[in-house]
Amino acid sequence: MLQIPCPWCGNRDEVEFRYGGQAQVAYPEDPVALSDAEWAEYLFVRANPRGRHAERWVHSDGCRRWFDVVRDTATNEFAS
Amino acid sequence: MRSRPSRSIAPKAERLPDPPARLWRSADPKRTYDVVIVGAGGHGLATAYYLAAEHGIRDIAVLERGWLAGGNMARNTTIIRSNYLLDESAALYGHALDLWERWPGELDYDFLLSQRGVLNLVHTEQEVRDARRRAFANGLNGIDAEFVGPDEIAELCPILDVSPDRRYPVLGATWQARAGIAKHDHVAWALATRASEFGVDLIEQCEVTGFVTDGDRVVGVRTSRGDIAAGRVGLAAAGRTSELTETLGLRIPLQSHPLQALVSELLEQVHPCVVMSNHVHVYCSQAHKGELVLGAGIDSYNGYGQRGSVQVIERQMAAALELFPIFARAHVIRTWAGVVDVTPDASPIIGPTPFEGLFVNCGWGTGGFKATPAVGRVFAHTVATGSPHPLNEPYGLERFRTGALIDEHGAAAVAH
Ligand SMILES: Cc1cc2nc3c(=O)[nH]c(=O)nc-3n(C[C@H](O)[C@H](O)[C@H](O)COP(=O)(O)OP(=O)(O)OC[C@H]3O[C@@H](n4cnc5c(N)ncnc54)[C@H](O)[C@@H]3O)c2cc1C
Ligand SMILES: [Zn+2]
Numbered sequence: 001m002l003q004i005p006c007p008w009c010g011n012r013d014e015v016e017f018r019y020g021g022q023a024q025v026a027y028p029e030d031p032v033a034l035s036d037a038e039w040a041e042y043l044f045v046r047a048n049p050r051g052r053h054a055e056r057w058v059h060s061d062g063c064r065r066w067f068d069v070v071r072d073t074a075t076n077e078f079a080s
Numbered sequence: 081m082r083s084r085p086s087r088s089i090a091p092k093a094e095r096l097p098d099p100p101a102r103l104w105r106s107a108d109p110k111r112t113y114d115v116v117i118v119g120a121g122g123h124g125l126a127t128a129y130y131l132a133a134e135h136g137i138r139d140i141a142v143l144e145r146g147w148l149a150g151g152n153m154a155r156n157t158t159i160i161r162s163n164y165l166l167d168e169s170a171a172l173y174g175h176a177l178d179l180w181e182r183w184p185g186e187l188d189y190d191f192l193l194s195q196r197g198v199l200n201l202v203h204t205e206q207e208v209r210d211a212r213r214r215a216f217a218n219g220l221n222g223i224d225a226e227f228v229g230p231d232e233i234a235e236l237c238p239i240l241d242v243s244p245d246r247r248y249p250v251l252g253a254t255w256q257a258r259a260g261i262a263k264h265d266h267v268a269w270a271l272a273t274r275a276s277e278f279g280v281d282l283i284e285q286c287e288v289t290g291f292v293t294d295g296d297r298v299v300g301v302r303t304s305r306g307d308i309a310a311g312r313v314g315l316a317a318a319g320r321t322s323e324l325t326e327t328l329g330l331r332i333p334l335q336s337h338p339l340q341a342l343v344s345e346l347l348e349q350v351h352p353c354v355v356m357s358n359h360v361h362v363y364c365s366q367a368h369k370g371e372l373v374l375g376a377g378i379d380s381y382n383g384y385g386q387r388g389s390v391q392v393i394e395r396q397m398a399a400a401l402e403l404f405p406i407f408a409r410a411h412v413i414r415t416w417a418g419v420v421d422v423t424p425d426a427s428p429i430i431g432p433t434p435f436e437g438l439f440v441n442c443g444w445g446t447g448g449f450k451a452t453p454a455v456g457r458v459f460a461h462t463v464a465t466g467s468p469h470p471l472n473e474p475y476g477l478e479r480f481r482t483g484a485l486i487d488e489h490g491a492a493a494v495a496h
Contacts, residue, residue: 043480
């Protein structure tokens, strides 16, 4: 089980969290201006690296706040 | 009084037979091939087999970073079924099941295909409606699935607890009698043997790290054993596909997740079919040797470590005990994980790419073993002719742009 560093509560067991996928995917500033390909990219394509991955978690069974962390998807180590 | 039998080495006739000679040739890479397939899982091997058998292409290399079929092919729980909701899926998985039935004869290899039937259980009124709908849709597509109630379920699988006072009572199930399991390793060995006989080079310990390009054309692959030129390249690299396409700046909607399974100690044969439940989230069958084989869903986060989280296993075992109280004293012997690539619509991607000469087969998520024969056939067609087979036409990359998704989320019963 992962030990996830909540910035407010410290390291807690993974079961207290929900995963939110890649961090900092901004909603398009002018959605109407996007081509179909750009819109598809925004909706469906996310980073999928083997290695460092910036991602969102919510501490749903704790302080219930969202936060970003960097985790290595090959080793499961969180960057400090 | 008779003397004790001597403990000397048994006479020759009683010794175990020698292990069979190698079933396939292990090859060193040549500098150039007509077709290079990346990944020697079931999909890569089946593609090579069909390229040779149906398209007369023999100058083929299948490149594998580890050992032959040591990826998800070696890690899956071997469930084969075709009771998918949507027409495109029914056509593809239905074709696969037809081929599974033909393969033991065609490949001349007994890989213990066991059509023992699959029950997909439902536990809520909404699930009952969904299951009935799926059974009707299957019927319209010529797939042998029917809705069954608790009494019929108790007859099909007497060790299931179908009493109405359980926390998640079994309200019904879909039953597909032609579904079942097969010995996954033997399937891979059968394919490797036949492909090798056709002259296909099966090259292990050869990791593809990128591509050789000429403008928008892929003309070869970069590997840990040097560059290899190729007329065409087919990717069958499962969870690691997006890593490879990223090197071309080609972003594919894939997320790689750990998927775990476990086996119990050997038990006498008590479990006659395959049972899956989406709601309590477990699936279970009994292997030919006697282990219970259990799995659940993917871990939520992205992961390449071939290792999942223990709470997933705890939950799936709790769910299994809810359904099968008889398993309460069974011991877990082994757990493991594979890396599976999931798409936004829970359907695979099979087809050409914006790069001439490069073709992808990926995004099978948790359920690609059952599709192996059909994948091999349609992907070989796609690679050989440059355009998709009618069965994989709807599965192209462009569907994410056109919106013609094949949304099997939840609809296809439990994942796998
Ligand atoms: C625990 C578990 C249970 C499953 N249960 C079922 C089930 O019951 N039924 C079902 O239908 N499906 C199931 N699946 C899914 C199924 O195993 C996969 O969908 C299927 O194996 C995919 O086929 P493949 O041949 O593409 O994959 P793989 O067998 O993973 O083949 C891909 C190969 O490519 C190699 N490779 C990757 N990158 C490179 C590279 N850069 N260079 C060279 N080689 C590379 C890998 O080492 C691997 O051998 C399960 C999967 C798991 C993990
Ligand atoms: Zn917190």
